[in-house]
Amino acid sequence: MxxxxxxxxxxxxxxxxxxxxxxxxxxxxxxxxxxxxxxxxxxxxxxxxxxxxxxxxxxxxxxxxxxxxxxxxxxxxxxxxxxxxxxxxxxxxxxxxxxxxxxxxDPVALAAAMNPAMSSWIALRQRIDFQRGQSVLVLGATGSAGQMAVQIAKHLGAGRVIAASRNAARLEALPALGADVTISLDGAEADVAERLASAAADVDVVLDYLWGTPTVSAMTSIVSNRTDPGRPLAWIEIGSVAGPDAVIPSAALRAARLQIVGSGQGSVSARDIRSELPALAKEISSGAxxxxxxxxxxxxxxxxxxxxxxxxxxxxxxx
Ligand SMILES: NC(=O)c1ccc[n+]([C@@H]2O[C@H](COP(=O)([O-])OP(=O)(O)OC[C@H]3O[C@@H](n4cnc5c(N)ncnc54)[C@H](OP(=O)(O)O)[C@@H]3O)[C@@H](O)[C@H]2O)c1
Structure with missing residues (x-):
């Protein structure tokens, strides 16, 4: 063969x-x-x-x-x-x-969508106790998985979805997919930090596809600008398109109620991944x-x- x-x-x-x-x-x-x-x-x-x-x-x-x-x-x-x-x-x-x-x-559409869709579906359903009405920031929202994450977070009941990415053209298309707010990650670090602080400081969940330097900047900005530092913040590491390593300042974990978890093969068992497939395949097949x-x-x-x-x-x- x-x-x-x-x-x-x-x-x-x-x-x-x-x-x-x-x-x-x-x-x-x-x-x-x-x-x-x-x-x-x-x-x-x-x-x-x-x-x-x-x-x-x-x-x-x-x-x-x-x-x-x-x-x-x-x-x-x-x-x-x-x-x-x-x-x-x-x-x-x-x-x-x-x-x-x-x-x-449609086998081709399903084969295209299951992996990127699974990334946020499983993160929200298996790695944290996600509640309807919570707000979600998608870091790296313009890739296949990020675009899915915007749609899936909304579908699973997110009250507010904030989409952040460096790609201006694709960012513009995200409100049509359910993003309530978009943030450009393009430009000087201080400007990006300011945008994140004003639009995402009180977010409940971060779905992170970037890691690397952009994650360090975003985490620092969000953690140091929360209205209530005691409000839980679940940061879910899913992808690493911007770098495999991130130097997380120790203060970020002390200054706010930040919990960092990962979602992927290993941190979610094969059995738990399998358990999510029927519902997700149904959603995708319905053209949602x-x-x-x-x-x-x-x-x-x-x-x-x-x-x-x-x-x-x-x-x-x-x-
Ligand atoms: N853990 C899981 O369960 C799971 C499942 C699926 C995917 N993933 C991971 O999620 C990530 C994204 O997957 P995908 O399917 O969405 O890939 P994709 O469709 O190829 O999209 C990748 C996106 O990353 C952006 N990007 C690349 N380098 C960047 C940088 N330095 N800074 C900011 N943005 C950058 C690109 O945006 P531009 O257009 O701006 O270049 C592109 O839109 C990958 O790391 C993948 O391995 C994890």
């Missing part, structure tokens, strides 16, 4: 022939893949930089997708850490990490959330990989 194959962490995957994998575990089945998203997580899997990387090569990238089982069921699946990923004509799926989809679901997607044939995977990643659209590989 054909697959996208990574032979070196320095070069993009190539379209190549490999042996069809064989299911071995009790719950494993062979699935014919229909669509697999090219998410940032998949790029970091393929270049060896993800925190779960074992450095084992060759590998087929792809962490989730939509496919069909031999008995005809349409499924959405998430793969464990494996060298046989979703960007192949067939892959091995543990049925305990999959859900059956209704016929008629805007998602821009471009389908690319598996044979063109190398070319798609070489394009600069963009929050404008999600590439989905279709074997």
């Amino acid at each position: 054909h697959a996208a194959v990574v032979s070196s962490f320095d070069t993009p995957p190539r379209y190549a022939e490999i042996e069809t994998p064989i299911p071995v575990g009790e719950h494993e089945v062979l699935v014919t893949v229909i669509a697999a998203g090219l998410h940032p997580r998949v790029r970091s899997q393929a270049d060896g930089s993800h925190y779960t990387s074992t450095d084992e090569l060759p590998l087929v990238p792809g962490i989730d997708g939509v496919g069909r089982t031999a008995d005809g069921r349409l499924v959405y699946f998430i793969l464990p850490d494996t060298t046989i990923g979703a960007m192949a004509e067939q892959t091995v799926v543990d049925l305990r990490r999959s859900i059956v989809l209704e016929e008629g679901v 959330y805007a998602v821009t997607v471009r389908a690319v044939p598996l044979a063109d995977v190398e070319q798609a990989w070489n394009e600069a990643p963009s929050g404008d659209e999600r590439i989905v590989i279709t074997p």
Whole structure:
């Protein structure tokens, strides 16, 4: 069968022939893949930089997708850490990490949206005790996951959603998706800090896709400008597009009732992630959330990989 194959962490995957994998575990089945998203997580899997990387090569990238089982069921699946990923004509799926989809679901749209949507859905539902009416700041709101976060926070009952990002054009589009306020993170650090202090100082929850320096600036600004420092502030680290490390001032954790947690593979168990999939897939399939997607044939995977990643659209590989 054909697959996208990574032979070196320095070069993009190539379209190549490999042996069809064989299911071995009790719950494993062979699935014919229909669509697999090219998410940032998949790029970091393929270049060896993800925190779960074992450095084992060759590998087929792809962490989730939509496919069909031999008995005809349409499924959405998430793969464990494996060298046989979703960007192949067939892959091995543990049925305990999959859900059956209704016929008629758009497999490409679903494969595009599940990973970015899951990031905020699971963060709000599994990592904190999120209450209806609370206010949410999305830091890095213009990527695929950030745009979803704006919509999902509203859907889950946020009273006020504040969307912050450096991309002016895409920021302008966010009120139509549910953002009550937008904040530009572009410009001098002091100006950005001032904007965050005036619009987001009393926020209840931060969904953070940035990390790095922008997070340090935003956290410092918010923590030092809260009307009531005793009011709980839940800061959920989800992505790190602006840097893998952030130097958090110790005072930030003493001066306000700040709690920093992360949300992702490991901090949420596979079972808890699985438990959220049916409801999220239903929401996405109903067309509740805007998602821009471009389908690319598996044979063109190398070319798609070489394009600069963009929050404008999600590439989905279709074997
Ligand atoms: N933990 C989880 O469960 C989970 C799940 C899904 C995704 N994620 C993570 O969430 C992050 C975003 O994913 P995505 O799917 O939204 O990716 P994406 O669609 O590629 O969007 C990434 C966005 O990051 C912005 N960006 C890049 N560098 C930046 C910087 N230095 N400062 C500010 N903004 C910057 C880009 O904005 P511009 O247009 O301004 O360049 C772009 O809109 C990734 O780190 C991903 O791994 C985590």
